[in-house]
Amino acid sequence: MTLVSKGIASRPTTERRPGGTYGRVARRKAVLGAALMAPAVLLVGGIFIVPIVMSIWMSVSKWPLLGPHHLIGLDNYLRLFNDASVWRSFAFTAIFALIVTPLVLVLGLVLALIVQKGRPGIGVIRTAIFAPVVVGNAAASYIWLALTDPGAGLVGRLLTDLHLTGAPPNWLLSMASATTLVVLAVLWKTIGFSMIVLMNGLNGIPNDIVEAAMMDGASRARTLWSVKLPLMMDSIAFVATFTFIGALLTFDQFYIITGGGPDSTTVSAVYAIYNTAFTQLNLGYASAISIVFMILILVLTVFQLRLFQSRSS
Amino acid sequence: MNLRRRTIFSALAAAGALTLGLSPPTAYASEPIALWARAETGSFLTPLVEAYNKSHERQISLTLVPDAQVTQKYSAAAATGSGPDIAIIEIGRLPQFLASGWLQDITSDLAGLPYKDALSPAHVSQGELDGKHYALPLSADVSVLYWNKALFKAAGLAPDTGPKTWDEIRSTAAAITKTGNGNFGYFFSGGCGGCMAFTMLPYPWAQGAEVMVGEKANFAGNKALGDSLQLYRDIVKDGSTPNTAQTENGANQFGPFFSGKIGMFVNGTYPYVELKKSHPDIDFGIELVPSKDGSGAASFAGGDDIAITKRIDKATGMEVLKWFTSEGQQLLAQSGVLPIRSDIAQADYVSLDPRNQVFVDALKYGHIPKSPEVNAIFFDNSSPFAGLVQAGIFGTGPIDAALNAAQSAADKITGK
Structure with a gap:
């Protein structure tokens, strides 16, 4: 009773004195909060906001790699909308991402199902599949370029020795085979990562739910389709989004393996941006392409996440 | 205490401002001379720089820029006035740097060189803009x-x-x-x-x-x-x-x-050296690329020029350039690398192998497309x-x- 009456007695006092003890505490908390947030705000601002604002500024400027720059309004954007080579690179990149993403998901899931259960030697298999993930993109691309070289590559030799082809195939001779080669290189490089993430998703499903489905007579395929996949939708969404964005941003593989050829048919969007900035030395136009491409990726990613959200619910 | 803190802060700020704003843009005389070149030139340039450092008090510090980063790094240096004191630039890319104000005008110094007429004409031309010269030839690769x-x-x-x-x-x-x-x-x-x-x-x-x-x-x-x-x-x-x-x-x-x-x-010259060194079993000949009916010939003149940036005083820079285009060229020729001076080539390079004469002739017939956009129009894949x-x-x-x-x-x- 005494405590209550003390509390009641003290409350009106602080309300009447907003600048008193409580006000000072609140202000200190606010300052402390701002101070604790400052590094994150500076980091986000420095790494994301400033470069984007800078890119927007450059995209409305005539900005050569060397020499003075000046504002030109929307000229770069108008040029972009009439530039068939840029849209060709966007379309090619989208097709590439639409091929790679389902392949990574399906093959990653198959591998995850194979290596999920602990069996003798399974650790070695998991490690072998995951190992390419830690190889750098450039190194991996050069490995694939050397392996598939029609003159000295092991792949060509193997195919001819097995009498599957009459001569070592020249993968870079057509757009389709050059793209296939890059798809294989990307699968080799990324499949281990999706396998690990999807395996975690599978391991996170409670056993009793799976057992209940089996006891109700559901086949393995039915259990996978109707029970496991819906319950691991977060992992699937993560792999799909991560792979899709990664595929849209592919550069190294095309730069090193195909060089954009044959006849510039395998120039990805980022490759086109790189060429515009560092071959044509036109940073302003490259920034305009980057901004439009960034917006397209944002729209596609939001659409993709919405799709997974609706499936999940 | 607050006053003391403020005083210390003010002193630090003043020192920072002085460091950033008032430090001279040029390199100090006691510092090594910063020399940048593309990594591909390392095989012949490293021993050349070592030879220079043995005979000079003020040393050269060589930075080999990876070939894939040359455009970006050189452009950043040119745009900000930072980077090397002396720049070795591949002659195809050189025209894009001429108008940037990064390199020093050496027109009168070139005119005063006793061996100016012996320098590779294609290399000299690549370093010229509006009648002014900004670079001297350094190395050649001719097809x-x-x-x-x-x-x-x-x-x-x-x-x-x-x-x-x-x-x-x-x-x-x-x-x-x-x-x-x-x-x-x-x-x-x-x-x-x-x-x-x-x-x-x-x-x-x-x-x-x-x-x-x-x-x-x-x-x-x-x-x-x-x-x-x-x-x-x-x-x-x-x-x-x-x-x-x-x-x-x-x-x-x-x-x-x-x-x-x-x-x-x-x-070019790379397979020539490599064939002799690593493939002695391959007996080969070389000649100039002929015209359709054989009455003419031509070659692509590639290689590098050497230039002084505005970070160093011109007298020091020219001392380096003169060494690289005289003693440096003699060392190159004696080690079997094609020099960019016809007089040194005849005296020290042709005598090593009669086939070397073809490369010396190719330098005379050397062409290169000259444009700041040459990379975008020709060289990129x-x-x-x-x-x-x-x-x-x-x-x-x-x-x-x-x-x-x-x-x-x-x-x-x-x-x-």
Whole structure:
């Protein structure tokens, strides 16, 4: 009773004195909060906001790699909308991402199902599949370029020795085979990562739910389709989004393996941006392409996440 | 306490401002001279810098910039005035730096050099803008026609004489291919814009044509260039090249000739040194790339120029440049590297091997397309010229249409 009456007695006092003890505490908390947030705000601002604002500024400027720059309004954007080579690179990149993403998901899931259960030697298999993930993109691309070289590559030799082809195939001779080669290189490089993430998703499903489905007579395929996949939708969404964005941003593989050829048919969007900035030395136009491409990726990613959200619910 | 803190802060701020704002932009006399070059030059430049440092008190600190980063790093340095005191720049890229104000005008110093007339004319021209010179030649790589004498003999041809006309090149390539055993008459890197500029452009140049006129590419209606593409198309049609020629992107441009299975290819000084060192079993000859009827010849003059940036005083910079173009060239010649001075080449380089004379002559006939946009128009693998090579040599449509398409693509770049 005494405590209550003390509390009641003290409350009106602080309300009447907003600048008193409580006000000072609140202000200190606010300052402390701002101070604790400052590094994150500076980091986000420095790494994301400033470069984007800078890119927007450059995209409305005539900005050569060397020499003075000046504002030109929307000229770069108008040029972009009439530039068939840029849209060709966007379309090619989208097709590439639409091929790679389902392949990574399906093959990653198959591998995850194979290596999920602990069996003798399974650790070695998991490690072998995951190992390419830690190889750098450039190194991996050069490995694939050397392996598939029609003159000295092991792949060509193997195919001819097995009498599957009459001569070592020249993968870079057509757009389709050059793209296939890059798809294989990307699968080799990324499949281990999706396998690990999807395996975690599978391991996170409670056993009793799976057992209940089996006891109700559901086949393995039915259990996978109707029970496991819906319950691991977060992992699937993560792999799909991560792979899709990664595929849209592919550069190294095309730069090193195909060089954009044959006849510039395998120039990805980022490759086109790189060429515009560092071959044509036109940073302003490259920034305009980057901004439009960034917006397209944002729209596609939001659409993709919405799709997974609706499936999940 | 607050006052003391404020005083310390003010002192630190003042010191920072002084450091940032008032420090001289030029290098201090006691500091080493910062020299930048592309990594590809490291093999001959490193010993050259070591020799310079042995004979000079003020040392040179050499930074080799990875080839893929040269444009970005040099451009950043040029834009901000930072970077090296002396820059060694690949001559194809040099024109894009001339108007930036990064390099010092050395026109009068060049005019005063007693050996100015012996310097490679293509290299000197690349360092010139509006009558002012900003760079001196440093290293050269010129393209010549190689032939494999053993394969010539196997095909019943005179092994010591290379083909003198385009018709001879085509018929020789076909004859060598007929010997079988995986042999082909001719090889080129069709998937590499820079390689094709280096190895194919000597053909139209030997005809007296130009591929750049002023600021513009000269593709549409260029008969000599069209004829050169036709020669290559015919060679491909005859089956005288391996099918890798269409896609070879520069990574393996020497390998086929080094394997001893290729009769002819056009290339520079690197395979010459490498063949003698690592493939002594391959007996080869070299000659200038001939014109259609053999009455003329030409070469692509590549390599590097050396220039002084505004970070260092010109007297010190010129001392370095003079050493690299005199004692430095003698050291290069004596070690079997083609010098950029004809007088030193005749005295110290030709005597090492009579074939060296071909490279010295090639320097005289050396051309290079001069434009700040040369990389985008010619050298990049997705350039208009690279597209022209694919359509003109491997396509089935009219070559004139390919030339027109390349002209239109190049005009978009030069007109940006």
